[in-house]
Amino acid sequence: MFVLIIGGGQVGGHVAELLLAHGCEVTIVERRDDVLARVRQDAPGARIIPGNGTDPALLEAAGAASADVLCAVTGADETNLTIATLGKFEFGVARVLARVNNPRNRWLFEADFGVDLAVNQAAVMARLVAEEIDDVS
Amino acid sequence: MKVIVVGCGKLGSALALELARRGHGVTVVDIAPDAFARLGAGFEGRTIHGVGFDRDVLEDAGIKRVDAIVAMTDSDDANALIGRIGRTRYRVPQVISRLHDARQAHLYRSLGVHPVSTITWGVDRICELLSFHQFEEVLTLGDGEVEIVRADAPTLLIGTAVGGLNVPGEIQVVAIERGSHAFIPLSGSTLHDRDILSIAVMSTSKPRLKTMLGRL
Numbered sequence: 160m161f162v163l164i165i166g167g168g169q170v171g172g173h174v175a176e177l178l179l180a181h182g183c184e185v186t187i188v189e190r191r192d193d194v195l196a197r198v199r200q201d202a203p204g205a206r207i208i209p210g211n212g213t214d215p216a217l218l219e220a221a222g223a224a225s226a227d228v229l230c231a232v233t234g235a236d237e238t239n240l241t242i243a244t245l246g247k248f249e250f251g252v253a254r255v256l257a258r259v260n261n262p263r264n265r266w267l268f269e270a271d272f273g274v275d276l277a278v279n280q281a282a283v284m285a286r287l288v289a290e291e292i293d294d295v296s
Numbered sequence: 297m298k299v300i301v302v303g304c305g306k307l308g309s310a311l312a313l314e315l316a317r318r319g320h321g322v323t324v325v326d327i328a329p330d331a332f333a334r335l336g337a338g339f340e341g342r343t344i345h346g347v348g349f350d351r352d353v354l355e356d357a358g359i360k361r362v363d364a365i366v367a368m369t370d371s372d373d374a375n376a377l378i379g380r381i382g383r384t385r386y387r388v389p390q391v392i393s394r395l396h397d398a399r400q401a402h403l404y405r406s407l408g409v410h411p412v413s414t415i416t417w418g419v420d421r422i423c424e425l426l427s428f429h430q431f432e433e434v435l436t437l438g439d440g441e442v443e444i445v446r447a448d449a450p451t452l453l454i455g456t457a458v459g460g461l462n463v464p465g466e467i468q469v470v471a472i473e474r475g476s477h478a479f480i481p482l483s484g485s486t487l488h489d490r491d492i493l494s495i496a497v498m499s500t501s502k503p504r505l506k507t508m509l510g511r512l
Binding site: 213214215216235236237238240241244245248249263264266267271272 | 349350352372373377380385402406407
């Protein structure tokens with residue numbers, strides 16, 4: 160299983176670590192120099208590519224066309240949506256996951272923007288908190 | 297026409313003011329409330345403070361009823377996204393997204409958004425202006441038999457009729473740019489100083505044209 164992760168921050172780095180432990184082949188694209196150094200340490204088994212994940216040429220070089228899964232997990236929703244759209248419609252990636260940073264933008268994370276699965280951290284956390292409160296009361 | 301302009305920077309504000317001046321209904325959206333100061337006190341359109349791809353903001357701006365949306369923020373990703381939202385979610389008749397990094401034009405097209413690269417336009421236009429003083433090939437037709445070239449009106453011929461340059465079957469002045477206007481001349485039209493001529497010429501007659509234009 161080849162997984163291409165765009166965004167090597169705390170979320171992307173952690174996802175990479177987990178997937179590597181599961182035996183996946185992982186490539187990470189990250190734009191920020193300071194973050195690159197950390198993700199190299201955290202995910203030593205991953206192939207790391209510095210650069211802009213919305214650049215189609217860079218995505219191609221990163222192997223988007225042969226990726227089984229694409230994870231767009233940068234800290235900017237407009238970037239994740241752009242990457243998801245490219246990944247699905249330009250490179251035909253079978254499974255596209257995208258991170259929702261601001262729950263207000265959730266309405267865009269749908270099939271017409273190339274998103275198969277929207278990972279909405281705030282919603283997950285809110286649900287857990289609500290369940291916890293239900294349990295307590 | 298009703299238009300939403302997202303991004304009230306130098307270009308976005310200038311566009312909004314010009315559209316309002318021409319009598320169009322303009323709504324400007326920007327994430328920074330102080331950006332609207334660029335519009336000045338006399339601006340008659342609406343301003344909405346908010347994120348340009350937020351559903352409530354876009355619907356408040358009337359995206360379901362507008363004729364056009366123009367994305368002019370400083371982020372290519374946001375501009376591409378806003379363009380795609382306008383196109384696919386709301387079927388806005390005209391969608392224009394500003395493109396900063398010309399290398400990303402491919403990305404915009406992949407997203408079904410027409411890119412407008414103001415930098416490329418500026419560069420092309422300046423190159424055009426710079427090349428006014430040369431004999432410039434602008435178009436080659438067929439297998440190169442016919443070319444369209446641009447050149448300054450030759451000083452010696454200013455005040456004379458355009459027809460003096462035409463040679464039937466070989467050389468034909470097809471258009472004249474004068475100031476900011478262009479027109480198709482009659483053979484009796486008079487050449488003015490600083491006219492720029494577009495001339496169709498058989499490639500075999502180019503040396504003759506160059507001689508006529510005083511460029512040997």
